[in-house]
Amino acid sequence: MKVEDKKRPEWNxxxxxxxxxxxxWRQFERLEVHQGLLYRKWIENETEELLQLIVPTSKIQEAIRYFHDIPTGxxxxxxxxxxxxxxSFYWPSMKHTIVEYIKRCDNCAAPKQLQARKTPMEKFLTGExxxxxxxxxxxxxxxxxxxNRFVLVLSDLFTKWTEAYPLQDQEAKAVAQALTNEFISRFGTPLQLYSDQGQNFDSRLLKEVCSLLQIEKNKSDKYETTSKWLC
Ligand SMILES: [Zn+2]
Structure with a gap:
């Protein structure tokens, strides 16, 4: 099925x-291709038109994990x-996959951990x-x-505004370029960047970019094993 042709294929x-x-296919007229990535037009609350990146089936669990599991989720x-x-994202049967995912989430299933669950939220309170x-x-x-084979997703933790940029690879250089040219040039420099990517971001190059942009050095002891503050 080719969306670029703007002509819906026949059912057969x-x-x-x-x-x-x-x-x-049933919502073909809402599909659009931008920079080689497939999006769906979606009207939120009958007012705001958004573009949702269509997530391939193989990456759905990863996408839910990003929004649900990590400390910011x-x-x-x-x-x-x-x-x-x-x-920012769409895939068919979205609600169903989210329901199934949360049903299997150990953290959500264990009431004993309710108290523990509050801590990460407090840790990530932001003021602006x-x-x-x-x-x-x-x-x-x-x-x-x-x-492009990768998507860089950046979320402001206060406004929850999320942007996604296509990347050819996930090397620090490509990430740093997208971060600087696409995000920082439009929104300014964030005080802190949070990532759970581990070594991928832990590169000298990105550190240089961070220091170039004067992003605050920070480190979270609490999440040291699973995540880290950059720069
Ligand atoms: Zn959960």
């Missing part, structure tokens, strides 16, 4: 395709998790936009026409 051309393709409930995801920005790389995805 896609009738032997997966359920995902069929679901996308705070293990929110089904509706709130979906609210946050659908501002661009104070703390979380970054995540999704991928590798199927190669796009522009040779």
């Amino acid at each position: 051309e896609i009738s032997n395709q997966s359920a995902v393709i069929k679901t996308l 705070g293990h929110l409930g089904i509706d709130k998790t979906q609210d946050r995801i659908q501002k 936009p661009m104070e703390r920005v979380a970054m995540e790389i999704l991928g590798p995805l199927p190669m796009s026409k522009n040779n």
Whole structure:
């Protein structure tokens, strides 16, 4: 199914395709391609038109994990998790996959950990936009026409504003370029960057970029094993 042609294929051309393709086919007129990535137009609250990046089936669990599990996700409930995801992403049967994911989430299933769960949220309280920005790389995805296989996702933890940029690779250089040229040039420099990517971001190059941009050095002891503050 080619969205660029702007002509919906006949049903018999896609009738032997997966359920995902069929679901996308039914909303063909809402699909758009930007920089080689597939998006769906979505009107939020009948007012704001958003573009949702369509997540391949193989990356859905990773996407939910990003919005639900990491300290910034705070293990929110089904509706709130979906609210946050659908501002930037879409995949067929989204609600169902989120319900199933949260049902299996150990943290959410254990009432004894309720108290413990509050701590990460407090840890990530922010007072203003661009104070703390979380970054995540999704991928590798199927190669796009522009040779992009990764998506850099940046979320402002105060406003919850999320942006996604295509990347050809997940090397620090590509990430630093997208971060600087796409995000910082439009929104300014965040005081802190948060990532759970580990060594991927722990590169000298990005540190140089951070120091170039005068991003505050910080480190969270609490999440040292699973995540770290950059720069
Ligand atoms: Zn959970």
